[in-house]
Amino acid sequence: MKRKLLLLLSMFLLCSFLFYPARSSQKISDIFNQANSLYEKGNFKEAISYYEQLVQSGKVSSDLYYNLGNACFKAGLPGRAILYYEKAMKFSPRNKELKQNLAYVRSLTVDKQFDEDGSIIFFLLSGMNGFLSINELTIIFMIFYFILFFTGLIYIFLPEKSVRFYNRIIASFVLFCFLISSFFLAIRIYDEEYVKKGIIMFSQEKARSGPGEDYTEVFTVHEGSKVFLRQTQGDWRQITLPSGYSGWVKNKSIEEI
């Protein structure tokens, strides 16, 4: 009897394990479709809440951020729309529709947005930002890394001269590609880990010379502006504009990308 009960319990656990993801996926798909239909009906605020449920569940994608950005823009939240578009851009930098939407919403903001320099030098120094996502760069890096490993194995186990000759040529090329991809990946990881960027969420925010209301106003930033985030002190955060000017704004007025 005890044995039968144990078997039944095992079967139940196995079924739960097998069918849970499908059920979970079904549920997520339902929420997503519901959010889309709300968007289509013009009920943007409710669509946002559904999309955000998905974001909180962790099942996110660049397309979800894109839809969420659209819904925010239609709901009159351009700052939030830019934030989600920027998040999506990290993972789909070549998505044309995304680029267009971001450019369009940026063009409607008060502050002049800094255009990233389109020169080849800037492109290389930014680790091919805007062309390859950080995940794509990681995959490329890993592919070259493992090819390099295999050329090493061939070198050790196949001592024939002709094989070694061709292997050396391939290994040199792969090593070059590997070094280039590592260089770009290092830049992007540094950018991801140490260069924090944020979007201003309030329609108007006064930046002060220090972390407090008593400090002098140094400049005013408006909703949707992209800024670099520095240190935090209490409720205040230091921001730097692309032009180099620094100031302190309230923490709640910024969202990190």
Next chain:
Amino acid sequence: MFPLKKLFILITILFLITLPVKGENISIEATVDKNIITLDETFNLTIILRGGAELSVSNKINMPKLDNFDILSSTSYMDSKFSFSTSEMEVIKTLQYVLQPLKSGEFVIDSIEFHSNGKIIKANPIKITVTNTTKPTVSVPTFVPPGAYQIPSPSTYNNNDYWCVQEVDKDNVYVNEQVTLTFKFYYRNRLYQEAHYQPPDTTGFIVTKLTQSNVPSIEKMQNVKYYVDYVKHALFPIFSGKKTIGTTILNVPGGFFDYSTLKSNEVNIEVKPLPSEGRPSNFSGTVGDFVIYVKSDKDKVEINQPVSIEITVEGWGNVDAIGEPVLPHLSDFKSYPSGTSTDSFVKEDMVYSQKKFKYVIMPVKTGLLEFPEISYSYFAPREGKYKNISTKPLNIAVSEGTGNISSSSNTQEEIKITGQDINHIKTGSYVLKSDTSLLYKNIFLRFCIFFPPLGLCFSFYYKKYNDRLNSDIGFARFRRAYRKAMINLNKAKNIMKEKGNSEEFYSFLSRALTEYIGDKVNLPPAGLTLTDMFFILEEKQVDKEILELFRRTYESCEYGRFAPGGSGEENMRHALEMTEKIIVKLEKYM
């Protein structure tokens, strides 16, 4: 002198001597740059000798007496050409004299003679007329720059070694009219180093360099001979009003590291604005003397096919001031500008400019179409009035064409953007795949990073070990000794289990021991006696107890092999256990 150099000179001389001499074809020619001059003027007498290689080694010219002239300078140079087709060498020798008459009147420079191979070749005599009329002397500026050499007055020329002056060809001009600025540097003695020229301040002018003297000319003032260098610039005033061309500075070398600064006078110019009276509506700022013409790359074309049109405005004047011609309304063509190109060069101390305006036109209907004449206006400063010029009309035959492009395509328009909004949302289940986690943070991926270097190290050592096993027999035997001994023991065990031949059983035990020791020290096991093995084990510092155990076990194995009757199963098991125990213990020492 190096022997090689000597040899080269010798060969060159021999070559010149052996060359066919055009002695019979030697000619001499004497010319002057002007026949009628004043007393103050100088003239150039040039003698040109043409002939073969012998001209390069002989110099037998008889100059006539030049009592009525003062020879101010003389130069000579030679040029030679070798023709491979005729294997002949032609040498041209030029002698140049700068002469100044000493008195007025009519003089004849007698024939100049050249002696060659006993023959006398004569040049034509030259007649020179010297008049009394004297030209006004060079205008002497009143400007005296501080610290500089004083600009000499005519009476003090003799007391100055060098001086400079700058002058313009006209001082009352229109905007964009050319003014020629000439800077002259006079010096009595040849300079051993070049003087450093610093151009004047010409703010408000567009400046183009015209010419400069390559060799100094010679001018005589108050019976003092001066070498003269000059630099000429074309200046085009941009704005009207009173303009000043600043001082030109010349650093004249004196001795070693010693320079004297020489400053010229300033020059004032009155720049008049272009008259507003009579200014044509199509006037675009061009000043000078110009012509206009148009050409096309083809005169037959299919409908809607491009034709390149080039309208050229060229003439005397500033290229930057040439404005674009105004195209008339083209009902039969669509026109698109495709760029401009400019060119300018100096001709007789004047700037000659050319500007090309390029267009691409596309005929929109068939038939013999006319590209109309283009009217263009410019201001002629010499006459002080505006002038109108025009191109000739161009005829272009336009056919229907082989393509299916109908004339209705002419009505096509570019799509107009009437509004702007964001792109629509994305639908479908594909959007739900999670692609926003950062791969470089993935634990598995980070683990994978360490795998290749470890794998490579392991592979390297494995390969080395394998190579040694294959190449070093002693090492291979050593490494395999224990395994081989265990195989022998297993075989013995099987014989014992199957109750087989006890001789064979003991034989395997004995072999296990001898082969193990033989393999470990790389010696053939067949030749190993108990004494040998004892000696080897003692060398390896094996414990005495184990040695004793080894001796007893080995002897019992030998006894079992050669006296089979007395061994029972119990004895066999004991011997097997002991042998295994000994090999395991010996493994620590070997």
